[in-house]
Amino acid sequence: MALCLHRSSRARGERTTTAAAAAAASVLSDRITTKPKTPEQTIEAKKQRVAIVGAGPSGLAACKHLLARGFRPVVFDAGAAVGGVWRRTLASTRLQTPAAPYRFSDFPWPEDVVASEATFPRHDQVAAYMAAYARRFGVLERVRFSCTVLGASYVGAAEREVAAWERWSGNGEAFGDGTGEWHLTVRHDGVGVGDGESPSTQVRLVTLHCESQPLHEKRIRKSRADNMEAKQKRVAIVGAGPSGLAACKHLLARGFLPVVFDAGAAVGGVWRRTMASTRLQTPAAPYRFSDFPWPEDVASSFPRHDQVAAYMAAYAARFGVLERVRFGCTVLGASYVGATEREVAAWERWSGNGEAFGDGTGEWHLTVRHDGVGDGESPSTQIHKFDFLILCVGRYGVAKFPTFPDGRGPEAFHGRVLHSMEYSSMAHADAAELIRGKRVVVVGAGKSALDTAAQCAEANGRRYPCTLVYRSAHWMLDPQVARRVNFSPLISTRWAELMVHKPGEGLALSLLATILTPLLSIETFAEDFCVFLQRWLVMKLIENYYKAHIPMEKHGMVPDYNFARSALGWRVGTLPEGFYDKVDQGSIQLSKCGGSFSFCADGLVLDTNGERAVVVGADVVILATGYHPDAPLRGVFASPWFRDIVAAAASSNSNNAAVLPLYRQCVHPRIPQMAVVGYAESGTSIYPYEMMAKWVAHLLDGAVRLPGVADMERDVAEWARWGAWAQRSSGGFFSSRASTASRRGTTTSCAGTWATNPGGRRGSSMSGCSRTAPRTTPTSSEIQAGGDRARLED
Numbered sequence: 001m002a003l004c005l006h007r008s009s010r011a012r013g014e015r016t017t018t019a020a021a022a023a024a025a026s027v028l029s030d031r032i033t034t035k036p037k038t039p040e041q042t043i044e045a046k047k048q049r050v051a052i053v054g055a056g057p058s059g060l061a062a063c064k065h066l067l068a069r070g071f072r073p074v075v076f077d078a079g080a081a082v083g084g085v086w087r088r089t090l091a092s093t094r095l096q097t098p099a100a101p102y103r104f105s106d107f108p109w110p111e112d113v114v115a116s117e118a119t120f121p122r123h124d125q126v127a128a129y130m131a132a133y134a135r136r137f138g139v140l141e142r143v144r145f146s147c148t149v150l151g152a153s154y155v156g157a158a159e160r161e162v163a164a165w166e167r168w169s170g171n172g173e174a175f176g177d178g179t180g181e182w183h184l185t186v187r188h189d190g191v192g193v194g195d196g197e198s199p200s201t202q203v204r205l206v207t208l209h210c211e212s213q214p215l216h217e218k219r220i221r222k223s224r225a226d227n228m229e230a231k232q233k234r235v236a237i238v239g240a241g242p243s244g245l246a247a248c249k250h251l252l253a254r255g256f257l258p259v260v261f262d263a264g265a266a267v268g269g270v271w272r273r274t275m276a277s278t279r280l281q282t283p284a285a286p287y288r289f290s291d292f293p294w295p296e297d298v299a300s301s302f303p304r305h306d307q308v309a310a311y312m313a314a315y316a317a318r319f320g321v322l323e324r325v326r327f328g329c330t331v332l333g334a335s336y337v338g339a340t341e342r343e344v345a346a347w348e349r350w351s352g353n354g355e356a357f358g359d360g361t362g363e364w365h366l367t368v369r370h371d372g373v374g375d376g377e378s379p380s381t382q383i384h385k386f387d388f389l390i391l392c393v394g395r396y397g398v399a400k401f402p403t404f405p406d407g408r409g410p411e412a413f414h415g416r417v418l419h420s421m422e423y424s425s426m427a428h429a430d431a432a433e434l435i436r437g438k439r440v441v442v443v444g445a446g447k448s449a450l451d452t453a454a455q456c457a458e459a460n461g462r463r464y465p466c467t468l469v470y471r472s473a474h475w476m477l478d479p480q481v482a483r484r485v486n487f488s489p490l491i492s493t494r495w496a497e498l499m500v501h502k503p504g505e506g507l508a509l510s511l512l513a514t515i516l517t518p519l520l521s522i523e524t525f526a527e528d529f530c531v532f533l534q535r536w537l538v539m540k541l542i543e544n545y546y547k548a549h550i551p552m553e554k555h556g557m558v559p560d561y562n563f564a565r566s567a568l569g570w571r572v573g574t575l576p577e578g579f580y581d582k583v584d585q586g587s588i589q590l591s592k593c594g595g596s597f598s599f600c601a602d603g604l605v606l607d608t609n610g611e612r613a614v615v616v617g618a619d620v621v622i623l624a625t626g627y628h629p630d631a632p633l634r635g636v637f638a639s640p641w642f643r644d645i646v647a648a649a650a651s652s653n654s655n656n657a658a659v660l661p662l663y664r665q666c667v668h669p670r671i672p673q674m675a676v677v678g679y680a681e682s683g684t685s686i687y688p689y690e691m692m693a694k695w696v697a698h699l700l701d702g703a704v705r706l707p708g709v710a711d712m713e714r715d716v717a718e719w720a721r722w723g724a725w726a727q728r729s730s731g732g733f734f735s736s737r738a739s740t741a742s743r744r745g746t747t748t749s750c751a752g753t754w755a756t757n758p759g760g761r762r763g764s765s766m767s768g769c770s771r772t773a774p775r776t777t778p779t780s781s782e783i784q785a786g787g788d789r790a791r792l793e794d
Contacts, residue, residue, distance in 0.1 A: 003053050048175050051076065051184060053149050056084020057130060061104065064137040068253040070319050075139070076186060078148040082140070083130040086123055093123040106703065107133050137255045146189040156180030233357050235700065236261065236366060236386040238331045238636065241269020242312060243678020243689040244392035246289065249319040250690075250697040258390070260321070261368060263330040267322070268312040270396055271305055273425040276432075277455045278305040281447060281574040289315055289686055302479050302574065328371040332381070334389060335638040336672065338362030344672060348708055351672035356700045357387050358673055364389040367638075388700060389674045391636055396421070398631035401623060408598035408605075413621065415603075420448040420624040435459055439617055441604055443597070444624030445470035445557075447573035452622055454576035457587035467589045467616050469597065469604060473557040475566040476575045478550050539564035551580050555590055591616060633679060642671055661716045666692050667699070669712040675699070 050066060052059050055077035066073045081087050095102060098119050099109055108114075109129060113121050121129075134140045154162075156179045157170070169176035235251060237244050240262035251258045266272050279302045280287060284294050292315050298307050316322045336344070338361045339352070351358040366384045399419040404410075410417040416434070420442075423431060440456045442449050449468060456466035543563035552558050559566065566572050582588045591614070595607035603618035630647040637643045646668055647660060662668055665688075666675045677692045698704045706712065 049074070051182065053077075053152075053184075054084065055079070055082040055134075055143050055145075056086075057104075059084070060130060060134050060139050063139045063142055064133075067138055067142070073142055075143040076147040076149050076184070077143055077145055078189070080145050081127070081131065082134045082143060083127040086127040086130060089123045091123075094120045095123075095126055096120065103129075104133055106701075107136065144188075148187045148189065150185040150187055152185075153183045154180060155183055233387040233700075234363075234385065235259070235388045235390065236364065236384070237390045237392055238334075238366075239269065239392035239394065239678075240264070240267040240316075240325050240327075241271075241392060241394055241678065242289075242686055243394070243693070244269070244390075245312060245316050245321050246686070246689045246693040247390050247392055247677045247696060248321045248324055249315075250693045251700065252320055252324070254697045254701045256697075256700065258324055259384075259386075260325040261329040261331050261366070262325055262327055263371070265327050266309070266313065267316045267325060268309040269394060271309040271312060274305045275424050275451055275455055276305075276428040277458070277576065278424075278451055279303065279574070280305075280308050287686055290690055292318065326370075330369045330371065331636060332367040332369055333638040334367075334636050335365045336362060336642070336674075337365050339672070341639060341641050345670065347672075348710070350667065350669060350706050350709055350712065354706050354708070356673065356702070360387075362673055363387055364673065387673065390696060391633060391674070391676045392678050393632040393636065394678060395629035395632065396627050398628045398635070399623075400626045400628050402597075402625055404598050408600075410599055410621075412601060413599040413603070413618075414601050415619045415621065417599075417621045417623065420444070420452055420622055421627070423452060423622050424448070431455075432459060435620060437464060438619040439464055439467075439603075440620045440622065441467045441469060441616055441618040442622045442624055443469045443604075444626075445473050446624060446626070447476070449624035450476060450573070450579060451576050452624060453588050454579055454582060457582045460587070462586045465587050465589050467591055467618070469591050469593050469606065469616065471593050471595075473552065473559045474571055474573065475546070475559050475563055476552075476557075476573045476579075477546060478575045478579075479577075550575075555580060555583055556592060557590065633676065645670055646676075661720065663706070663712040663715055664692075664695060666696055667706070667712075669709045669716065 048071075050071050050073040052062050052066075052073050052075040055075050059075055059077070060082060063073050063075050079087055099113065099121050103109055109121070110132065113125055113129070131140075134143070156176075169180070171177055233256070235256050235258040237247050237251075237258050237260040240260050244260055244262070245267060248258050248260050264272055279300075281302065283301045284298060284303050285301070288294055288311075294303070294311060295314070298311070300307075303311075313322075316325070338358075351362070353359055364386045366386065366389070367381065368384055369379065369381045371379050399421045401419065423434075426434070435456050436459055438460070440453075440460070442453045442456070445468070449470070453466045453468045460466065539562065546563065547553060547558070563572075579588070583590060591606065593606045593608070597607060598605050599621075600615060602615065604616045604621065606614040606616060608614060633647055634643040637646065645661065660676075660679060662676055662679075665679070666677060668674065668676075675696045677696055678689045695704065699706070707715075
């Protein structure tokens, strides 16, 4: 039970109230606890019933933050409207605290109050502000008006027992051991709500299911719908992977009700369609949502794929995301309607007026194929209309196949040829049957190739060894070896960010990066000095350690490039368990291809750079030859122009463009009412997803004001020049979608969008933003007037 009955001081600011409410919500949701809950325990906790007494500013804040945490509290208030003392005061009463500090941190005063320059708003303006806050965040639906709490009794333990407890609630948990509950005696006055009920007194248990609502709440919901035009905007999210889940969660926290389309039957993205042996190749500790810990039963540093998928599902269930997902729905195309391409190209402000939803005339039409999976419906194709589109499609949806001369491609082969993406998507039983007792050849040297080869070796042993054909090896680390020495403090910290040149960094940071850059093998210093430092310092130390403890040299699997370049482009993976043991046992055979390869009737023909061609016999060939990373993003748009501009052209020595042409890695300056979340990655992946999701949610909520299109394009162009320089300096190994240091710069840049100086004045930004963003970008102008330091809710 939460009591929101603080003293009626109109001089009190709302920051203390909001902070206290957020802290209380954190306690109930296990953010403040000595022992984190498992996802199942956390979901069970969300079923607990919570009562709030009082619908003044503190009660509203408490309810709002509990809703954001997935709870469904009931708010009892004796009056007929929210606002506490502000609904019962003298006609001449005004706020005696200036309006600037007396506000909720994430809800500015309305423009009519700001425009009137009323430093001390009237009582009716304050009451209207409270009501607008309640409507915006869905609090009104939870309030039971004209309900006076006459008394509260704790049942479940005697006073003497409670006094003897050494821990709060008996065990230190918000809900205790489940045996205690509060009984509230509530008088329903039936006054002023139009429900025609007679006054009555009832005993309400806090264990009462909160979903039962009196008639007047339904009327309030209708009134709320009439007054929440902004939150009625239709928002679509394409994809229910980790980035889509984060986007939906943060939009729900801001009061939106997005619709998530996903072609599969469960959340998790690639984690729901992978091989049985697949594990997370990033340690679990950094690969997690910031407000949702891994369950206690996940003890491995590299969890299995089913554990990762279960973690994603638990996250979606905890924050109410599952209710918003439409499974079995494939988005075939998206068309922008409301303005022609020529009109859009001429706009000086993004979306026409710089707002997330434009002027209200534009919308996205999504052509969606509903496969009818699991609901008994027949497949159908429909067009859905939305006011804003968020793409969370990832980069691993379109397979890349090699090209072959005529007559020497898969058509010449008498066996089965498939891509590793198709093999991973197969049911585990079907995949096992495909390879059982077969000569399997896997082409590639990346993570998918090695996992596939290990799985084939496990199934067939030495009798039918799996052949791994590769052109050049990659840095693949044995988890058992990697965990013996922790190198992450040297390469995965803010210190690593200082090693990378960034646009707009200034003279001091540029000099520091020039001095430290050789540690990451970006050869901008004298070459001999770079080699010398590399040999004895950080990256050379790591490289030598792995070479000494992983038998890659013994088996001819030493990469042609150093570890530093591999780390810069995040071309580092983890070996399947016992991979080189299987090589020693003969269940995996390694065959290096010096040039190209082609097919023949009995298998593959390997080019050995002028030497005699080698034929590798096969019944099944699995091509682990990568993906077209931009294809899923481009493929969404029906407009050829949007398809061309959404992702920059790839450079000549890379399959990836150096830097995406997206402002803050989320918004394209020329594509209106659309954002991308999760396309840029890092070693931890999820943290950048969350930062992007929060940024987009604030953009839709009006807390972020974007600069003009020309300024946004200058920002994108400067990052593109920096990316091209990084590509050249690193020999083509840099990938902005994956570099840890550059991703940290991106997330800092996103975070800096909210940051203003403590006084809330426009025209000043915190150093976190200016450190990574080009100086041509007016980041401070992205913050609307009147805003105090904007804080992320989670």
